[in-house]
Amino acid sequence: MAFIFTEDQEQFRDSVSRFLKDKSSTVDVRRLMATAQGFDSMVWQQLSQQLGMTGVHMPEELGGAGFGPVEMAIVCEEMGKSLYCGPYFASAVCAANALRIAGDELQQETLLPEIISGEKIACLAVTEDRGIWTDEVFSTAATFSSTATRTDNGHLLNGRKRFVVDACNADTLIVVANDDQDFGFFVVDAAAQGVSITALDSMDPTRKLADVEFTDSPAQRLNNSKPEQLRLLVDIASTALANEMVGGAQTLLDSALSYTQLRFQFGRSIASFQAIKHRLADLLLELELAKSAAYQAAQTLADNALWSTNDQTADIDKVTEHASLAKAAASEVYLHAALECIQMHGGIGFTWENDTHLWFKRAKSSEVFLGSPAEHRERMLTALCAQSTDLRNSA
Amino acid sequence: MQSQQPQSTQEITQHVHQWLSENWDAEADLVQWRTLLAESGWGAAHWPEDYFGRGLSVEVSAAIEDVFADFGAVGTAQTGVRMLAAATLLEHGNHEQKRQYLRRILTGEDHWCQLFSEPGSGSDLAGATTRADLDGDEYIINGQKVWNTSAHHAHYGLLIARTDWDEAKHKGLSYFILDMHQPGVEVRQLSQMNGHASFNEVFFTDARIPRENLISTAGNGWQVAMTTLAHERRSFDRSRENKRVKQKGRIFVELKKELDISNEPYTWYPQRAGRVDLVMQRAEETGAINDPVQRQEIARLHILSESAKWTAQRAKAAQKAGKPQGPEGSLGKLAASEIARLAARVHTNISANDALLTGPTSVHDGVVAEILVSVPAVSIAGGTDEIQRNIVAERVLGLPKEPRFDEGPFRNVQRNSAAKDTSK
Ligand SMILES: Cc1cc2nc3c(=O)[nH]c(=O)nc-3n(C[C@H](O)[C@H](O)[C@H](O)COP(=O)(O)OP(=O)(O)OC[C@H]3O[C@@H](n4cnc5c(N)ncnc54)[C@H](O)[C@@H]3O)c2cc1C
Numbered sequence: 001m002a003f004i005f006t007e008d009q010e011q012f013r014d015s016v017s018r019f020l021k022d023k024s025s026t027v028d029v030r031r032l033m034a035t036a037q038g039f040d041s042m043v044w045q046q047l048s049q050q051l052g053m054t055g056v057h058m059p060e061e062l063g064g065a066g067f068g069p070v071e072m073a074i075v076c077e078e079m080g081k082s083l084y085c086g087p088y089f090a091s092a093v094c095a096a097n098a099l100r101i102a103g104d105e106l107q108q109e110t111l112l113p114e115i116i117s118g119e120k121i122a123c124l125a126v127t128e129d130r131g132i133w134t135d136e137v138f139s140t141a142a143t144f145s146s147t148a149t150r151t152d153n154g155h156l157l158n159g160r161k162r163f164v165v166d167a168c169n170a171d172t173l174i175v176v177a178n179d180d181q182d183f184g185f186f187v188v189d190a191a192a193q194g195v196s197i198t199a200l201d202s203m204d205p206t207r208k209l210a211d212v213e214f215t216d217s218p219a220q221r222l223n224n225s226k227p228e229q230l231r232l233l234v235d236i237a238s239t240a241l242a243n244e245m246v247g248g249a250q251t252l253l254d255s256a257l258s259y260t261q262l263r264f265q266f267g268r269s270i271a272s273f274q275a276i277k278h279r280l281a282d283l284l285l286e287l288e289l290a291k292s293a294a295y296q297a298a299q300t301l302a303d304n305a306l307w308s309t310n311d312q313t314a315d316i317d318k319v320t321e322h323a324s325l326a327k328a329a330a331s332e333v334y335l336h337a338a339l340e341c342i343q344m345h346g347g348i349g350f351t352w353e354n355d356t357h358l359w360f361k362r363a364k365s366s367e368v369f370l371g372s373p374a375e376h377r378e379r380m381l382t383a384l385c386a387q388s389t390d391l392r393n394s395a
Numbered sequence: 396m397q398s399q400q401p402q403s404t405q406e407i408t409q410h411v412h413q414w415l416s417e418n419w420d421a422e423a424d425l426v427q428w429r430t431l432l433a434e435s436g437w438g439a440a441h442w443p444e445d446y447f448g449r450g451l452s453v454e455v456s457a458a459i460e461d462v463f464a465d466f467g468a469v470g471t472a473q474t475g476v477r478m479l480a481a482a483t484l485l486e487h488g489n490h491e492q493k494r495q496y497l498r499r500i501l502t503g504e505d506h507w508c509q510l511f512s513e514p515g516s517g518s519d520l521a522g523a524t525t526r527a528d529l530d531g532d533e534y535i536i537n538g539q540k541v542w543n544t545s546a547h548h549a550h551y552g553l554l555i556a557r558t559d560w561d562e563a564k565h566k567g568l569s570y571f572i573l574d575m576h577q578p579g580v581e582v583r584q585l586s587q588m589n590g591h592a593s594f595n596e597v598f599f600t601d602a603r604i605p606r607e608n609l610i611s612t613a614g615n616g617w618q619v620a621m622t623t624l625a626h627e628r629r630s631f632d633r634s635r636e637n638k639r640v641k642q643k644g645r646i647f648v649e650l651k652k653e654l655d656i657s658n659e660p661y662t663w664y665p666q667r668a669g670r671v672d673l674v675m676q677r678a679e680e681t682g683a684i685n686d687p688v689q690r691q692e693i694a695r696l697h698i699l700s701e702s703a704k705w706t707a708q709r710a711k712a713a714q715k716a717g718k719p720q721g722p723e724g725s726l727g728k729l730a731a732s733e734i735a736r737l738a739a740r741v742h743t744n745i746s747a748n749d750a751l752l753t754g755p756t757s758v759h760d761g762v763v764a765e766i767l768v769s770v771p772a773v774s775i776a777g778g779t780d781e782i783q784r785n786i787v788a789e790r791v792l793g794l795p796k797e798p799r800f801d802e803g804p805f806r807n808v809q810r811n812s813a814a815k816d817t818s819k
Contacts, residue, residue, distance in 0.1 A: 002712065003705065003708040003709045003711070003712035003713075004709065004712040004713055004716055004718075257792060257794070260794075261794065261795070268795070268798075269795055271794045271795055272794070272795035272796075272797075272798070274781075274784075274785075274797075277784070277785070277788040277789075277794050277795075278781070278784040278785075278788065280788060280792055280794065281729070281783075281784040281785075281787040281788045281791075281792065282729075282784065284726065284787060284791065284792060285726045285729050285730060285733075285787070288706050288726055289699070289702035289703060289706055289730065290702065291706075292702045292705035292706040292708075292709055293698065293701070293702040293705065295705070295709075296701075296702075296705045325697070325698050325701060325702070328694070328698060329698050329702055374691060377690070377691055377694035377695065377698070378687070378690060378691070378694065380694055380697070380698070381690050381693060381694045381697070384697065385684070388675065
């Protein structure tokens with residue numbers, strides 16, 4: 001990107017945006033969030049197969065478009081704008097990348113094409129009772145209680161995963177569990193024996209959560225699994241989520257801008273009061289800063305080629321620094337924008353009928369999901385300090 | 396100058412390198428050397444060919460400056476308010492004015508100051524009441540300016556004054572070049588809360604300006620002032636590194652003397668920006684880097700300053716690609732204020748009691764304390780944060796303009812009762 005999107009990227013963004021405007025209006029969002037499945041299969045099929053969104057960042061040999069993190073981030077930002085309801089984040093971002101990173105060639109060839117084409121939906125199950133993502137990142141010590149026991153033909157999985165996004169819709173689960181050495185990534189068929197998936201009632205009905213229990217469920221180890229890959233996955237997921245969040249915040253700012261200009265009190269539009277005007281200017285500043293951070297995080301992922309290979313020159317500390325920086329910044333601005341948007345709407349902003357609460361809830365769930373802003377600030381600073389230590393050591 | 400074929404940046408920088416090896420002399424007289432630079436066009440290559448430049452792009456000009464730096468050669472005196480004067484003259488000055496003043500700006504012979512703010516009008520710049528009355532071939536100036544940085548060094552001032560009191564506020568102003576060294580001009584330094592005295596108040600009692608020193612036309616002063624302000628806002632974050640002049644030779648002795656004067660009002664400017672560069676070092680020195688609460692604040696500052704840097708780069712990239720300027724550019728000044736304020740807080744927390752100490756026995760020679768007492772200037776100088784928010788809200792977001800109470804002839808507009816009435 002180099003601080004500006006290319007013509008091709010802008011065109012891609014336009015087509016994604018047009019599609020979502022058409023297929024993911026707030027009427028659609030409200031209809032879908034009330035259902036158990038939470039998404040429209042027809043729309044999912046179109047966005048996967050006609051627009052190639054699910055595979056935009058995946059290799060062409062496996063049916064993808066061969067682009068990278070920047071294009072994936074564009075899709076996420078546009079989905080954030082329209083509050084798209086569907087398993088893109090779980091399947092295309094989290095699970096597909098886990099397979100890319102931890103699967104061997106044969107496993108990728110077997111599992112990825114159907115995920116890329118959208119025919120199969122996958123999800124990534126990491127968190128357990130404490131729901132924590134970020135503190136596992138720097139320790140490779142096994143902090144999971146789920147276990148995978150080796151048998152003659154594969155592994156048997158036991159344990160409980162919590163807060164798994166889109167597990168209810170998944171055909172395939174990628175599960176982090178301890179084996180005899182350390183933790184690794186395991187593939188489980190959602191229909192396999194001993195897999196029990198329980199939908200959770202979530203405050204944010206646009207993102208479906210579930211608990212998943214495994215009792216001697218047959219699982220296949222991803223053969224290139226290494227504990228440190230979880231850190232990279234958190235970086236990728238945080239970067240994607242940060243881009244989704246700045247998209248959502250943009251919609252909220254736009255909504256506040258249009259409402260405050262229409263609404264008249266004291267004989268003038270409420271947007272003419274400095275108490276409103278100045279806060280909108282501040283919000284724009286905060287949003288532009290967070291956007292720059294989210295775009296930069298995607299670019300840093302792209303620059304470091306961690307995506308596909310074990311590139312020796314890749315700077316994982318810079319990747320983590322930028323991913324967590326973006327996640328923290330985007331979380332703060334999204335929630336801030338949601339609160340300001342409600343406040344500037346007055347009473348109508350607190351109603352179910354007004355759309356603002358839909359974004360507010362997504363902002364809340366995104367703030368917590370993958371770790372709070374405070375956790376990501378800590379994670380960012382640790383990665384930053386690791387870089388300056390490296391610099392000192394090499395000097 | 397012979398007309399040239401369009402050349403690549405590399406060809407041009409090679410040529411400049413060659414030119415320097417033929418002409419550079421560390422024992423030369425500083426002003427003579429810079430005069431040669433001005434006449435050659437290599438001292439300000441992005442200026443027009445008729446006015447000491449070569450009409451090249453800003454990027455190529457920057458590459459040429461790099462050649463000078465690599466070569467160890469002294470360049471032209473492109474610092475401080477004199478550059479605001481140059482930008483304003485290049486856009487609005489007439490041929491004679493450009494020929495007369497631009498060369499001495501490049502040679503560093505002249506210092507300039509900006510005579511805009513007044514006791515009665517700061518944010519509301521167009522409410523200026525300093526008067527300029529035409530008397531034969533001269534304007535007679537009466538009134539007062541204030542907060543004028545480096546006026547105590549200046550040979551010339553960029554002055555806005557009122558020439559017509561019956562016109563509306565913005566239409567009665569004119570823009571002048573004022574000779575500071577004359578009997579009717581009195582400059583008094585003002586002490587600032589950080590102990591420095593960079594700005595001044597300037598009093599005019601029948602000061603005189605020859606008619607040919609009017610820039611643009613009478614009544615068009617506001618438009619000209621906008622150019623000056625646009626350049627000021629654009630350059631707010633350009634750090635004024637105090638070039639350490641170490642090389643040997645007569646020219647460097649003279650350069651040091653010139654820089655000591657030029658930079659004197661600005662030694663505290665890095666501190667007013669918050670010295671983000673010092674944060675990690677101080678956090679390690681004090682052990683604050685191991686404290687989870689401090690780490691959160693340090694991280695917030697890092698996030699803010701990195702994203703502001705990337706936002707500026709986005710704006711620059713968009714501009715370079717010929718895209719209409721996005722909102723990123725106009726937000727820079729607000730971001731700088733926020734960074735400075737947060738940095739001051741972080742430095743306070745990190746250094747704790749030591750943050751309070753000044754003088755030679757304090758940490759880093761009192762730099763931390765100087766940050767704390769300098770940061771409040773950032774959100775005032777060059778247009779306050781509130782004014783920036785108005786600008787962003789109105790020009791970027793398209794929100795309604797402020798209600799006006801200052802229409803009609805300026806003579807009738809309500810003004811500060813404390814300000815001396817100069818309208819009669
Ligand atoms: C370090 C420093 C260097 C300076 N150098 C120069 C210089 O070289 N030349 C020069 O001419 N000037 C200079 N200035 C002056 C500077 O431009 C003014 O101080 C500034 O524009 C504010 O004007 P004021 O001081 O009159 O404050 P005022 O305009 O009186 O403002 C007082 C407060 O009211 C607020 N306010 C005013 N209008 C509005 C509005 N419409 N909406 C909301 N709030 C409002 C302001 O934001 C501020 O908080 C300098 C100032 C500083 C601090």
